[in-house]
Amino acid sequence: MTMRHGHSFQTEFRFSDIPTSPSAIPSALPEVADVVIEQSALPITVARRPSTEKTFFERKRPWSKMKDAIVGPYMPPYLTKVVRRGAPIELVDAFAGRGIYGDGSLGSPLLILEAAMRHVPGRFQATFINRNLGHHAALQRAVEQRQAERFVTCRNANAEDVLPELARAMSSRPDTLFMYLDPFGPSKVPFDVLEPFLQRPARFSTEIVVVLNVATLFRMAGSQQHHATLSRVLNTDEWQRFLDPRYYRSEEDVNGLVGLYADQLRKYGFLVGTCPIRKRPGLLANFFVISMSRHADALLLMNDIMYTAYNQFLGAATPLDLFASAELLAQQSRFDAEVHEILRQSPGIRRVDAWLACVTRHFRRYHSTAFRAAVRRLADAHELRFVSATGRLNDDAQLFLVNPGMQSVAS
Numbered sequence: 001m002t003m004r005h006g007h008s009f010q011t012e013f014r015f016s017d018i019p020t021s022p023s024a025i026p027s028a029l030p031e032v033a034d035v036v037i038e039q040s041a042l043p044i045t046v047a048r049r050p051s052t053e054k055t056f057f058e059r060k061r062p063w064s065k066m067k068d069a070i071v072g073p074y075m076p077p078y079l080t081k082v083v084r085r086g087a088p089i090e091l092v093d094a095f096a097g098r099g100i101y102g103d104g105s106l107g108s109p110l111l112i113l114e115a116a117m118r119h120v121p122g123r124f125q126a127t128f129i130n131r132n133l134g135h136h137a138a139l140q141r142a143v144e145q146r147q148a149e150r151f152v153t154c155r156n157a158n159a160e161d162v163l164p165e166l167a168r169a170m171s172s173r174p175d176t177l178f179m180y181l182d183p184f185g186p187s188k189v190p191f192d193v194l195e196p197f198l199q200r201p202a203r204f205s206t207e208i209v210v211v212l213n214v215a216t217l218f219r220m221a222g223s224q225q226h227h228a229t230l231s232r233v234l235n236t237d238e239w240q241r242f243l244d245p246r247y248y249r250s251e252e253d254v255n256g257l258v259g260l261y262a263d264q265l266r267k268y269g270f271l272v273g274t275c276p277i278r279k280r281p282g283l284l285a286n287f288f289v290i291s292m293s294r295h296a297d298a299l300l301l302m303n304d305i306m307y308t309a310y311n312q313f314l315g316a317a318t319p320l321d322l323f324a325s326a327e328l329l330a331q332q333s334r335f336d337a338e339v340h341e342i343l344r345q346s347p348g349i350r351r352v353d354a355w356l357a358c359v360t361r362h363f364r365r366y367h368s369t370a371f372r373a374a375v376r377r378l379a380d381a382h383e384l385r386f387v388s389a390t391g392r393l394n395d396d397a398q399l400f401l402v403n404p405g406m407q408s409v410a411s
């Protein structure tokens with residue numbers, strides 16, 4: 001087994017159809033739409049497949065549904081919360097697509113629009129951008145069918161041209177901004193396009209969700225001519241630590257790369273959540289959905305939504321219930337130990353802050369209901385005590401370990 005960066009390679013984890021040596025790149029490009037590389041960044045032998053634009057919207061692929069399982073459930077609680085700020089709400093889907101798939105399922109612009117029409121009617125404006133005229137026209141029709149033309153601007157343009165214009169307008173406008181960026185390939189979202197949005201004053205609400213095609217990033221590393229683009233997307237050339245085309249990729253490399261990207265976002269004061277999208281459980285992630293917000297509530301909400309989306313995807317594909325219950329118990333005791341650790345470090349921490357500390361350390365590993373259950377279990381087992389004005393074990397209750405020197409035994 002080959003060793004690198006001090007860890008062993010897990011050769012059983014591979015991108016489903018991603019070549020693992022540079023020589024394999026031209027002939028091994030997959031057919032599916034979501035791993036296409038844009039023409040501008042390609043050697044001539046791997047020219048962009050025009051079929052992607054045509055076939056992508058024929059039916060929604062299972063892994064694409066995971067993106068919806070994040071954006072869809074996020075919008076209602078997000079909108080009902082931010083509307084209280086009183087500022088106009090600006091919703092942007094910069095790589096919007098047709099809006100409706102051949103199988104009738106809704107794409108991101110319509111998920112966003114329908115949630116906004118329902119939860120914040122009259123309080124929002126939306127901008128949907130499409131380079132492809134056919135996609136633009138189809139989306140425009142879907143918007144008209146919903147009688148939403150007054151609040152939606154569909155633009156037939158390149159997102160790269162519109163986003164800087166939008167960023168300039170939003171830099172001094174106090175609007176609450178939610179932006180969704182789901183291009184086919186990563187070179188469409190270079191960091192310098194994101195940066196002006198990240199630099200908006202912290203008193204304005206700015207949330208961005210990016211779908212990052214990590215499979216393409218790995219393949220781009222295989223050809224020197226893409227290296228500058230890679231650095232532009234990730235805002236650093238440190239990616240060379242993780243993207244070495246001579247080696248098999250491992251789960252650690254993929255996570256390392258996404259961690260590097262998240263670190264860049266954190267420099268602007270953003271809290272970052274990430275969720276891998278795999279074609280099948282056991283395969284390396286082809287994509288990551290990456291959410292960024294300055295608000296802790298957004299991170300906590302995304303934690304639960306991404307946890308649910310990810311585990312539903314795993315559960316649907318591998319219904320190993322017996323194993324799951326054993327795993328659940330093991331998880332419970334790891335979790336109890338985690339809660340112990342947080343309380344040992346911060347005695348008297350409020351329950352909500354303890355949860356935030358947990359999510360910051362282990363994003364998407366636990367659901368908030370499991371955390372509350374763990375706190376309750378530990379209180380019932382007299383491993384922790386709480387102080388609260390109402391006498392109830394709620395978010396404001398301050399938590400203390402009864403015996404800080406003791407390990408958790410509750411589960």
Ligand SMILES: C[S@@+](CC[C@H](N)C(=O)[O-])C[C@H]1O[C@@H](n2cnc3c(N)ncnc32)[C@H](O)[C@@H]1O
Pocket residue numbers: 053056094095096097098099106107108109129130131132135157158159160182183184188
């Ligand atoms: C992955 S799809 C988006 C899918 C969409 N989020 C959904 O849920 O249905 C990417 C879309 O971006 C469009 N696109 C590609 N390059 C673009 C660009 N430079 N500017 C704007 N749209 C672009 C493609 O034509 C396609 O419709």
